[in-house]
Amino acid sequence: MLGGKRMRPYVICHMCTTIDGKILVDRWGSLPSGQSGGSLFEKTAASFGVQSWLVGTHTMKEFAAKSRRLKRVKQTVPPGDYLADPNARRFAIGADAKGVLRFSKNTIGGDHVVLLVTRQVSNDYLAHLRSAKVSYLLCGRNRLNLGSALMKIRSSLRIRRLMLEGGGMFNGAMLKAGLIDEISQVIVPVVDGGPDVTSVFEIPGPRTQTAAAKLKVIKHRVLTGGIHWFRYRVEMRTAARRP
Numbered sequence: 001m002l003g004g005k006r007m008r009p010y011v012i013c014h015m016c017t018t019i020d021g022k023i024l025v026d027r028w029g030s031l032p033s034g035q036s037g038g039s040l041f042e043k044t045a046a047s048f049g050v051q052s053w054l055v056g057t058h059t060m061k062e063f064a065a066k067s068r069r070l071k072r073v074k075q076t077v078p079p080g081d082y083l084a085d086p087n088a089r090r091f092a093i094g095a096d097a098k099g100v101l102r103f104s105k106n107t108i109g110g111d112h113v114v115l116l117v118t119r120q121v122s123n124d125y126l127a128h129l130r131s132a133k134v135s136y137l138l139c140g141r142n143r144l145n146l147g148s149a150l151m152k153i154r155s156s157l158r159i160r161r162l163m164l165e166g167g168g169m170f171n172g173a174m175l176k177a178g179l180i181d182e183i184s185q186v187i188v189p190v191v192d193g194g195p196d197v198t199s200v201f202e203i204p205g206p207r208t209q210t211a212a213a214k215l216k217v218i219k220h221r222v223l224t225g226g227i228h229w230f231r232y233r234v235e236m237r238t239a240a241r242r243p
């Protein structure tokens with residue numbers, strides 16, 4: 001906060017998980033409520049009425065075009081951020097530090113696509129995004145600086161509330177950076193058990209002596225089919241302490 005004004009959006013991390021915290025919904029089959037993990041996610045996320053969402057590179061890839069070689073361009077793109085649709089009010093924001101994603105359109109379900117990129121991405125890549133009218137914000141030299149990315153999301157896109165929607169690695173990095181205010185976890189009555197299956201928070205770096213964060217339950221609902229929906233406020237991050 002500065003001068004009483006929040007400089008970044010309020011961030012709610014919303015995820016559907018098994019009871020062992022795993023997040024790959026395609027492994028769950030049909031749930032006892034009769035719906036798929038994907039439709040449960042969409043329905044519960046929509047109930048927040050938050051217009052914009054943010055995801056990691058792997059998750060955004062599921063909405064992007066097929067991988068293809070970039071066209072070589074002769075002209076250098078203008079420096080700085082690029083906002084292709086100044087009138088957009090709903091945003092699909094994805095991390096792409098290395099410039100690996102490809103797009104043939106600039107909306108996902110009507111939400112305008114914005115990528116968080118670093119200065120390591122090529123001129124050809126930025127030209128590709130411009131040709132697809134996909135917006136981008138430069139947020140760091142080699143790695144995405146998540147704190148400044150969120151400040152740009154607030155100042156350039158005027159977003160006050162943002163849904164963080166995975167995956168586990170990106171959620172973990174956001175939690176470690178202290179950028180999650182609330183967690184909304186929908187727990188399905190399934191055990192995944194796969195040791196290498198991504199979980200809801202994959203905190204980067206070596207294992208710490210203590211758990212990553214302490215939470216306070218602020219809401220709990222039981223949905224049809226034994227699905228439990230918890231909302232937590234992030235009270236304290238504890239991962240700063242190392243062994």
Ligand SMILES: NC(=O)c1ccc[n+]([C@@H]2O[C@H](COP(=O)([O-])OP(=O)(O)OC[C@H]3O[C@@H](n4cnc5c(N)ncnc54)[C@H](OP(=O)(O)O)[C@@H]3O)[C@@H](O)[C@H]2O)c1
Pocket residue numbers: 014015016017022023024025041055056057058059060062095096097098143144145146165166167168169170171173174198202
């Ligand atoms: N169950 C649910 O509710 C739910 C919700 C969303 C997604 N998912 C699932 O989650 C899976 C993907 O999860 P994931 O953990 O593999 O991938 P992810 O979190 O979507 O993406 C991880 C990638 O983001 C990139 N990244 C860019 N900047 C980063 C930063 N500052 N910190 C950390 N990462 C950064 C990294 O790629 P580089 O290092 O190459 O840049 C990293 O490998 C998908 O299968 C998706 O369907 C489930």
